Amino acid sequence: MRIVNPYVSVDCVLLGFDGERLNVLVVRQTNREGNVDTGCYKLPGSLIYMDEGLDEAAQRVLKQLTGLVQVKMFQFKAFGGVDRLADSKDSVWLERFHNLDHHLERIVTIAYLSLLRIDRKMTLDDGFEAHWIPVNDIPRLAFDHNDIVSEAVTSVRRMTTLDPTMLFGLLPRKFTAAQLRVVMENVAGISIDIKNFHKKLATMPYVVPLDEKEEGVKHRAARYFKFKSVNRR
């Protein structure tokens, strides 16, 4: 049996909520100078460097490709299937991008995950054409990145069933019941009955009503809620 000497990369699945839909952040498969190469979209990622650990690589990538800093990400899964380079355009692109002098036989990638709200103040780097794309409307991505996004969403679904407080990263600090309901619908991929949602809200120990309401809205101003961490023991 031959030992394989693969390259190792990190890839970042950033899931963002824009108030209506769950989105994922993608960048173009550009060349080193930031010009379009294959034209394909991919997750923000990179091979790891000599002097960095996995977490540092993930933070470097995010900063370099999207301009985002201090985004709390956590490892979600390693992908190392034998057919990750099935589409030769991806290995050719990577060899060219990194000036590698030998053929890539395998890449194992460590995927990171983050849930955040899409803030209008967020400025995405033009060079790599970072874009938010609705999760339900993703084109064919490079490598196995469609599978990675899909496993990330499944994983978030499972994790938030056990720990719904994870969802609060997707929302602003103060949020309305409607905003929380739409986030839950988007993540769970189901629709939630509007009428019963206020009752359901009352059973969530981690959601606390505030003495504040929306201002300057045309419809009836909705009450704001905030998230409270709950000790489970």
Next chain:
Amino acid sequence: MRIVNPYVSVDCVLLGFDGERLNVLVVRQTNREGNVDTGCYKLPGSLIYMDEGLDEAAQRVLKQLTGLVQVKMFQFKAFGGVDRLADSKDSVWLERFHNLDHHLERIVTIAYLSLLRIDRKMTLDDGFEAHWIPVNDIPRLAFDHNDIVSEAVTSVRRMTTLDPTMLFGLLPRKFTAAQLRVVMENVAGISIDIKNFHKKLATMPYVVPLDEKEEGVKHRAARYFKFKSVNRR
């Protein structure tokens, strides 16, 4: 910045409960023929081969080094710090074991985790000297394997707080309240009040009393319980 071309391994953290304590499965750092090499213990693990994915590598390792088959394991974390080969005896051992013709600069390992009960029928492979060692009594292991075990235990602690049904892998199909309490104490690293435990048990929707009691015991026969999966939505 230089791209690193590391080797990739899998390591298996098998946590087993013997009725009294939480144990972890370790093997000797032997040579290829199964003879003692460095004398150190390590987690069951291996570099990955050309034609196998990560999950298959983990299953191969476990079978080869411990004789265990069909153990349900899941990925728990990738470890890829720059100082994983800080102790040169580990890289020398690995180069020798695999007849590598160049120096190892880096290994990224994908750690797998499993919770199981230690069954008397389990026969461990003699060649690699597989042993169960109490988690609270682990010697200095090779590589960063002490850190990996310690993060695995922390991770199980966090996961079982959210989803206590994970604990049932550690118990026989029918178990007594005392057995469940001892498992919980071991995993949480705290002691649980015996008197209130029966009350606490009644609040666990995933634990169901059976119409069966222990037989042939000297003390008062305890009732058996079984685990029931609960729909959380």
